[in-house]
Amino acid sequence: MDRVDITGFSSLFRNLARDRREHVGLMFGKANRVLVYSPLKNEARVDHLFTGDPWDTVIAFTSTERYGLELVGVFHTHPCGKPRPSQYDIEGMRRWPYIWVIASPYGIKAWRYTDKGIVEIGVVA
Numbered sequence: 001m002d003r004v005d006i007t008g009f010s011s012l013f014r015n016l017a018r019d020r021r022e023h024v025g026l027m028f029g030k031a032n033r034v035l036v037y038s039p040l041k042n043e044a045r046v047d048h049l050f051t052g053d054p055w056d057t058v059i060a061f062t063s064t065e066r067y068g069l070e071l072v073g074v075f076h077t078h079p080c081g082k083p084r085p086s087q088y089d090i091e092g093m094r095r096w097p098y099i100w101v102i103a104s105p106y107g108i109k110a111w112r113y114t115d116k117g118i119v120e121i122g123v124v125a
């Protein structure tokens with residue numbers, strides 16, 4: 001089964017999910033193992049959505065590239081809902097077909113966009 005290893009980041013991700021505002025960031029690493037979490041400033045004007053700051057995104061890519069790390073996926077929180085992709089997320093997943101990790105007070109789950117739609121993947125925490 002396809003899975004993502006977030007060992008070392010699960011308590012951080014759970015804590016971020018307790019904030020009433022959505023958090024977003026990029027996860028970098030190797031072979032689906034997250035080694036670096038790069039938070040992005042959330043530019044959305046409302047609490048329940050996220051728009052990652054483009055400049056933070058550029059900095060995240062350039063600073064991890066030099067260590068040979070690749071983008072594993074996108075992390076964000078759902079402070080008030082289940083950790084499953086919203087319609088808005090699915091649109092984002094289509095554009096960024098990486099692993100999407102969602103943390104909420106109900107837990108942490110990971111998803112991937114495929115030809116057959118959204119599939120849940122395993123989380124190693």
Ligand SMILES: [Zn+2]
Pocket residue numbers: 076077078085086089102
């Ligand atoms: Zn979402």
